[in-house]
Amino acid sequence: MRGVTFLGERRLELAEFPDPTPGPHDVVLEIKASGMCGSDLKFYRAVGGASSLGLGNVSGPIIAGHEPCGVVAAVGTAVDEPAARVGARVMVHHYSGCGGCPHCLTGWSQMCVKGSTVYGATGHGAHAPYMKVPAHTLVPLPDELSFATGAAISCGTGTAFGALRRLNLPGGDTIVIVGQGPVGLSATQLAAAMGARVIALDVSPERLARAKEFGADATIDPTAGDPVAAIQALTHGLGADMALDASGASEGRLTAVRGTRAWGSVCFVGEGGDVTIDVSRDMLRKQLTIIGSWTFSTVGQADCARFVTDRKIDVEHLFTHRWQLPQAAEAYRLFDRQTTGKGVFLM
Numbered sequence: 001m002r003g004v005t006f007l008g009e010r011r012l013e014l015a016e017f018p019d020p021t022p023g024p025h026d027v028v029l030e031i032k033a034s035g036m037c038g039s040d041l042k043f044y045r046a047v048g049g050a051s052s053l054g055l056g057n058v059s060g061p062i063i064a065g066h067e068p069c070g071v072v073a074a075v076g077t078a079v080d081e082p083a084a085r086v087g088a089r090v091m092v093h094h095y096s097g098c099g100g101c102p103h104c105l106t107g108w109s110q111m112c113v114k115g116s117t118v119y120g121a122t123g124h125g126a127h128a129p130y131m132k133v134p135a136h137t138l139v140p141l142p143d144e145l146s147f148a149t150g151a152a153i154s155c156g157t158g159t160a161f162g163a164l165r166r167l168n169l170p171g172g173d174t175i176v177i178v179g180q181g182p183v184g185l186s187a188t189q190l191a192a193a194m195g196a197r198v199i200a201l202d203v204s205p206e207r208l209a210r211a212k213e214f215g216a217d218a219t220i221d222p223t224a225g226d227p228v229a230a231i232q233a234l235t236h237g238l239g240a241d242m243a244l245d246a247s248g249a250s251e252g253r254l255t256a257v258r259g260t261r262a263w264g265s266v267c268f269v270g271e272g273g274d275v276t277i278d279v280s281r282d283m284l285r286k287q288l289t290i291i292g293s294w295t296f297s298t299v300g301q302a303d304c305a306r307f308v309t310d311r312k313i314d315v316e317h318l319f320t321h322r323w324q325l326p327q328a329a330e331a332y333r334l335f336d337r338q339t340t341g342k343g344v345f346l347m
C-alpha cells in the first residue's frame, strides 16, 4: 500500500509500505477518514518531525496522520470479540504504552512512564488505506457520527473538548479562545454548545468569519490593536472568566493570560514554543490558575463522541477540504497557509 510520509522542510511523499497484518493483540483498520491536525504542520515543517515536539525519535519513514477513523478489517488471534469485531466502526486513541502503568491503566497511554508510541509521529498513522493498532486503542464510533467526524474527534476536536473539560467551563462564563485553527474553532463550537459566551481571536479574517459561524459572540484580530484592551472592552473592563490558548504562539499565550480576569483560569493547549510572563503582575496579583492540557484519554475521547452525538454538533462543518491521498502535497501546502479550515483524507 502507499502512505503519506513527511520528509521535513514542507516536503512529503507517497511511499510504498507493506500491507499490515495484525499481531496477536492487534487489529488492522481499513481507514475511511484521516484528518489533518494542526500539530501535523509541526511535523511537516520540522526537520526531525516527532522529536521536535519531544515525542521521541524515529528511525525510517513513518506514515503520517494521527486522526484515524475506519472499520475493523482484520483482528489478531488473541483479540476477543468485545474489544473488536470485523466490520466495527471505530476511532483510534492514537497512542500506545506499556499497558500496566498508572497512566496506561486510566486510559492516558500517551503519558506512559515507559514512553509511548504516537501513531502518525513515532508509529505508522492513518494517511494510508490500512493501519495496524493494538486492539486496546480502539474507541467505538457512534452510529450517528460520520467517519470524518470520528477523525476530528480522534485529535483536534477531542483535544478542544478535553481542554474545556479541564477548565470545567461553566455555561454562564465568558471564555476567550486564542487561535481559530482546527482545535480553536472546535473549542469555539463546543464552548458555545456548553452555553458559554465565546470571544474568538485570530490573525486571519477568514478564520474569524468562520468563528462567528461556529457560535463566537465576538471576534478580535489581535493585529488590529491591543487585544487585551479589546477583550476588556467586551467584559466590563474585567477580562474574560477563562481563556484557552490554541495558537501555541508566545503572544497568543500572553494575551490569554492578560485577557483573563482576577480569579480566572487559563488553559494552554497549543503545542510548541514558549511564553514569558510577569509572575507577580500577571499571575499572583490576579490569583490566576494556569493549566496545561494534552489531548485526552480513551474515556475522554468516548465522552467527546457522546457529547457531539447528543448535542447534534455539526463537526463536519469544520472540514473545508476533502482530499484523496494522492493529493497530499497540495493538501498540506494549502493547510500550511493557516487561513483555511480543516482538511481530511477520505478513502
Ligand SMILES: [Zn+2]
Pocket (backbone or CB within 6 Å): 097, 098, 099, 100, 101, 102, 103, 104, 105, 109, 111, 112, 113, 114
Ligand atoms: Zn504505561
Ligand SMILES: [Zn+2]
Pocket (backbone or CB within 6 Å): 037, 038, 039, 040, 066, 155, 156
Ligand atoms: Zn493532533
